[in-house]
Amino acid sequence: MRSTPLNRRLLLQAAGAAAVAAAASPFGPAAPASASPGVLYSNALVQQRADPFIVRHTDGYYYFTASVPAYDRIVMRRATTVQGLATAQEATVWQKHSSGPMSAHIWAPELHYISGKWYLYFAAGRADDVWAIRMYALENASANPMSGTWTERGQITTPRDSFSLDATTFTNGYTRYLCWAQSDPELGSGTSLYLAAMASPWAITGTPVRISKPTNSWETIGHNVNEGAAVVKRNGRIFMTFSASATDANYAMGLLTASEGANLLSASSWTKSAQPVLRSSDATGQFGPGHNSFTVSEDGQSDLLVYHARPYKNISGDPLYDPNRHTRVQKFYWKADGTPDFGIPVADGATPYRLAAHGSTTVFLNHYDFRVRANATPALLADSQFRIVTGLSGSGTVSLESANFPGRFLRHKNYELWVEAGDGSAQFRQDASFYRRAGLADASAVSFESANFAGRYLRNASGLVNLLTATTTAERSAATFRLE
Numbered sequence: 001m002r003s004t005p006l007n008r009r010l011l012l013q014a015a016g017a018a019a020v021a022a023a024a025s026p027f028g029p030a031a032p033a034s035a036s037p038g039v040l041y042s043n044a045l046v047q048q049r050a051d052p053f054i055v056r057h058t059d060g061y062y063y064f065t066a067s068v069p070a071y072d073r074i075v076m077r078r079a080t081t082v083q084g085l086a087t088a089q090e091a092t093v094w095q096k097h098s099s100g101p102m103s104a105h106i107w108a109p110e111l112h113y114i115s116g117k118w119y120l121y122f123a124a125g126r127a128d129d130v131w132a133i134r135m136y137a138l139e140n141a142s143a144n145p146m147s148g149t150w151t152e153r154g155q156i157t158t159p160r161d162s163f164s165l166d167a168t169t170f171t172n173g174y175t176r177y178l179c180w181a182q183s184d185p186e187l188g189s190g191t192s193l194y195l196a197a198m199a200s201p202w203a204i205t206g207t208p209v210r211i212s213k214p215t216n217s218w219e220t221i222g223h224n225v226n227e228g229a230a231v232v233k234r235n236g237r238i239f240m241t242f243s244a245s246a247t248d249a250n251y252a253m254g255l256l257t258a259s260e261g262a263n264l265l266s267a268s269s270w271t272k273s274a275q276p277v278l279r280s281s282d283a284t285g286q287f288g289p290g291h292n293s294f295t296v297s298e299d300g301q302s303d304l305l306v307y308h309a310r311p312y313k314n315i316s317g318d319p320l321y322d323p324n325r326h327t328r329v330q331k332f333y334w335k336a337d338g339t340p341d342f343g344i345p346v347a348d349g350a351t352p353y354r355l356a357a358h359g360s361t362t363v364f365l366n367h368y369d370f371r372v373r374a375n376a377t378p379a380l381l382a383d384s385q386f387r388i389v390t391g392l393s394g395s396g397t398v399s400l401e402s403a404n405f406p407g408r409f410l411r412h413k414n415y416e417l418w419v420e421a422g423d424g425s426a427q428f429r430q431d432a433s434f435y436r437r438a439g440l441a442d443a444s445a446v447s448f449e450s451a452n453f454a455g456r457y458l459r460n461a462s463g464l465v466n467l468l469t470a471t472t473t474a475e476r477s478a479a480t481f482r483l484e
Contacts, residue, residue: 044326069323123165137202181227190224222246228291243290251288252276286345343381372417374460
């Protein structure tokens with residue numbers, strides 16, 4: 001008889017950093033699927049690089065820039081793949097001045113291609129006043145922004161000459177906009193997000209509008225902060241992420257939403273998420289996720305979230321000078337209502353997959369209260385995410401590890417599938433190991449055959465996943481999953 005499973009709600013309340021099984025390539029020697037579905041990256045992507053920005057250009061390269069711990073220069077690297085950025089040679093493309101403007105605290109560079117030229121936006125202080133932070137722009141006419149000359153276009157001035165940083169730019173219709181964070185007189189100490197139209201790539205025009213002020217409790221921990229905006233557009237809406245609170249484990253991402261047809265220079269056009277859309281996770285051991293950017297996968301089919309986080313919670317001294325904010329990347333998804341779903345900051349190592357039921361775009365293998373199901377998208381995205389790792393029993397097998405409960409694996413008991421932590425027994429290792437096969441109903445998809453019950457597969461049966469044979473056409477379809 002199987003024992004009653006622990007309630008996952010109770011475990012969520014007590015979840016701490018769990019030991020993560022060593023990740024391996026999901027393509028094992030046991031009949032791998034014939035295609036390479038989904039996208040797979042390994043975190044952390046780049047060590048000690050905060051405020052990361054990755055842009056995919058038409059020349060086939062991904063370009064990367066970010067803050068360095070010394071805050072003294074702007075670095076860049078490029079590669080033809082996102083993962084390739086991890087080992088690509090890094091070059092310094094600009095260094096701080098020895099005095100005056102742009103001589104201290106070189107922060108959060110962003111790279112944009114506008115009207116045939118490259119622009120770097122960044123924030124900087126002065127050697128004689130490191131907190132006199134203002135926004136600046138550099139221009140480069142070379143095809144490759146890692147070569148050629150970067151011309152200083154000077155400060156991006158705002159009507160109020162005060163602490164300002166984290167400039168980002170996007171277009172909507174025929175208008176280019178600049179969004180940035182700036183000290184807000186109403187806050188006393190802290191920053192709000194402002195938006196203005198642009199007259200040129202280094203100048204705004206008109207009166208800026210404040211579109212977001214830190215008012216929620218999760219935006220005001222340690223500091224009253226809204227900063228680090230980034231924009232992604234989909235289905236007629238503009239989604240603007242931002243970061244809030246102090247730069248320690250309380251740092252979190254929020255979301256503003258507006259219609260593409262709205263007057264973006266009206267604060268009432270923007271609505272704010274009531275809760276963070278990405279925050280620290282004790283379970284995955286990632287803390288202070290934020291200051292993100294967006295890009296797309298190599299095949300153009302997947303939207304990618306790029307952000308930084310630390311692999312520990314406790315920090316000695318000012319978190320701003322703790323160097324271990326690492327660049328991370330993971331796929332994000334879209335809810336049925338058309339809004340983005342970022343899930344959780346995934347654990348170090350290989351990024352997880354979702355397993356979509358064959359022939360469906362809305363049914364995914366997932367778990368709740370640790371029972372494995374295949375039904376409509378669950379409330380928690382991470383319930384439907386699994387890392388494909390080296391099989392616990394070896395011998396060319398794979399195991400499926402829960403994304404939000406690292407160290408818990410999909411295993412069968414009495415032919416039912418559960419997500420459980422290993423007990424150290426050979427029986428558990430066998431029950432949690434599978435041969436990854438080409439999809440029984442579609443060779444470009446995957447099926448998972450039990451390591452200790454040959455001929456039995458993970459199979460959807462009336463919304464629950466069991467270990468069953470698959471002989472009919474319908475059964476083979478129900479035992480086939482597409483990796484996303």
